[in-house]
Amino acid sequence: MTDWNQAALIVDNLSRDVLRALHFPQEGDDSFKPPTVSGISTSLNVSFSAVASKLREMRETGLIPKKLSMAINGAYIKRTEYLLLGLVDRRGASEVEEAMRTDPPRYVLTFHRANMGTPNTAIVLVFELLAEETELEARARELERSFPSLRLLPGRAQRLEFPTIEPSDSYEKRVVRNLSVAGSFERRVLRALWEDTDSTVPELTDKVGGKSYRTVKRVLDAMVRVRAFWLFPEIDSAAMQDGSMFAITVQLEGSSRDGTIMLLKELLRDDYVMYRDYYADTVPFGCVYRSRREYESILNRLNSSGLHFVVFDDFRGFSTKNCPLD
Numbered sequence: 001m002t003d004w005n006q007a008a009l010i011v012d013n014l015s016r017d018v019l020r021a022l023h024f025p026q027e028g029d030d031s032f033k034p035p036t037v038s039g040i041s042t043s044l045n046v047s048f049s050a051v052a053s054k055l056r057e058m059r060e061t062g063l064i065p066k067k068l069s070m071a072i073n074g075a076y077i078k079r080t081e082y083l084l085l086g087l088v089d090r091r092g093a094s095e096v097e098e099a100m101r102t103d104p105p106r107y108v109l110t111f112h113r114a115n116m117g118t119p120n121t122a123i124v125l126v127f128e129l130l131a132e133e134t135e136l137e138a139r140a141r142e143l144e145r146s147f148p149s150l151r152l153l154p155g156r157a158q159r160l161e162f163p164t165i166e167p168s169d170s171y172e173k174r175v176v177r178n179l180s181v182a183g184s185f186e187r188r189v190l191r192a193l194w195e196d197t198d199s200t201v202p203e204l205t206d207k208v209g210g211k212s213y214r215t216v217k218r219v220l221d222a223m224v225r226v227r228a229f230w231l232f233p234e235i236d237s238a239a240m241q242d243g244s245m246f247a248i249t250v251q252l253e254g255s256s257r258d259g260t261i262m263l264l265k266e267l268l269r270d271d272y273v274m275y276r277d278y279y280a281d282t283v284p285f286g287c288v289y290r291s292r293r294e295y296e297s298i299l300n301r302l303n304s305s306g307l308h309f310v311v312f313d314d315f316r317g318f319s320t321k322n323c324p325l326d
């Protein structure tokens with residue numbers, strides 16, 4: 001188990017707990033109440049000033065940005081997303097990363113880079129992109145033409161499936177139905193939140209216009225209950241002064257998603273800082289370690305579990321800010 005009190009200043013126990021608390025919605029959340037300093041303080045039983053100071057520190061060091069990122073449930077908006085994996089040398093990886101930060105193709109939603117194997121070997125790049133099945137090959141070829149050093153892995157395109165929740169009443173059914181309609185009020189609310197995840201309900205009401213605070217709040221609450229979107233912090237592992245981050249992706253292969261997440265939390269204990277619960281077939285977790293010994297200890301725990309997983313070392317990435325609603 002990682003000794004967080006001895007880790008880098010920006011990745012101590014409180015850092016870990018705050019990073020986890022910044023994800024929304026979490027289990028049991030059924031209304032639009034994104035993370036706040038006050039709410040995190042209460043949930044962690046830590047003083048308001050300590051949480052505020054830790055958030056400020058993590059933002060100033062570049063560990064997380066000022067605002068949360070957002071993922072939209074592709075199943076409800078009828079958009080298809082894929083993961084593409086490719087290999088590239090270190091120089092090529094930097095070129096691709098710079099392009100994804102400054103002028104990403106409109107269909108690339110997120111970009112990540114990681115090591116697979118020993119240091120100084122090829123770097124793996126992971127692209128999450130919008131594409132219908134008939135468009136996938138053309139977009140893959142476009143990426144390779146734009147970046148000659150990039151070699152996409154054959155047969156490694158994985159369609160992302162998003163979990164859906166059965167609406168509990170007629171209002172939720174209407175919200176889910178309207179999310180698939182371009183230009184609908186529900187989509188306008190979702191788009192306004194995407195543009196500024198710090199927005200309050202009154203601010204969102206002003207942005208979308210034509211509806212009351214109560215109506216906007218009711219729509220947001222319904223979208224939380226059916227998990228139409230998720231908010232989370234993007235973690236830049238390059239900002240860690242005494243540690244590194246790796247990601248594991250567990251293939252569910254018919255296993256219960258909730259049960260697998262519970263098992264992973266037990267196995268990873270204090271070592272994980274984030275996980276994504278918005279994919280139907282896979283569960284990614286992000287872990288921090290300070291030494292090879294700690295890294296191997298974590299993997300030994302996972303190997304003994306019987307889970308099927310892939311490990312990405314020195315994992316980091318970001319959203320390109322391309323909105324899947326566009």
